[in-house]
Amino acid sequence: MTTGVRRRMGVEERRQQLISVALELFSQRSPDDVSIDEIAAAAGISRPLVYHYFPGKLSLYEAALRRAADELAGRFQEPKEGPLGARLLRVMGRYFEFVEDHGPGFSALMRGGPAAGSSRTNAMIDEVRQAAYEQIIAHIGVTEPPARLELVVRSWVSLAESTALLWLDGRKIPRAELELQLVHDFAALAAVSAAYDAEMAGVLVQILSGEPADGPFGELVGRLAALVPAPVPAPR
DSSP states (O other): OOOSOOOOOOHHHHHHHHHHHHHHHHHHSOGGGOOHHHHHHHHTSOHHHHHHHSSSHHHHHHHHHHHHHHHHHHTTOOOSOSOHHHHHHHHHHHHHHHHHHTHHHHHHHHHOGGGTTOHHHHHHHHHHHHHHHHHHHHHHTOSSOOHHHHHHHHHHHHHHHHHHHHHHTTOOSOHHHHHHHHHHHHHHHHHHHHTTOHHHHHHHHHHHHTOOTTSHHHHHHHHHHHHSOOOOOOOO
16 A cells, blocks of 8 residues: 555556555445545545545545455356366455455445445446346356356355355355355355256266366265265164
8 A cells, every 4th residue: 555655646556546545445444435635645646636636535435346246256267178177276365365365345346335326336346246147057068057156156146245244254164164155155166057957967977077076066975975874774
């Protein structure tokens, strides 16, 4: 964070500096609790100068939100190499790294913060969800996803989002466990959907065909098998 020292900056450089400062402060506390005076002090400029670059706190908040949304959407980008389960686990690792580093800012992004209900904020949130959806569909390798697959992926993206928000409230479950559980949740959603639809069954077979026994999906099978009671021997 830049503090104390004033220097001349170009208009765009100063705007980007203010966005960075605001995003860092919003990552530490709720945006509602951060004042323009604090942002100005952290940037090493006067309060009136902040208003020279942004009409008000809301416009600065939306600019910071824009950057956070772009970064969060980027966390779903992953090379299309190796088993899907391992790829999803790496994605969840980066996703929760963002959540942990930007807790209040993440909550503000997903819940709307000071701009709750605004069309621009809602559009940013939808962009993050759509980017996540498109990345996962691309990893599955389906060019025209059937309706049930779309439902599975969008439901899973929403589940990851709501799980992260709940996790921030106390962080009662170890982060690594939660990341793995969400990958298992994806497999479970796909498996249940496959039980109802032949097309989804084909997608599931395609996914599992490349999964190693020691991968995340293989581990889920082992965990579930351990829960099944041993068969009772038939009476002689």
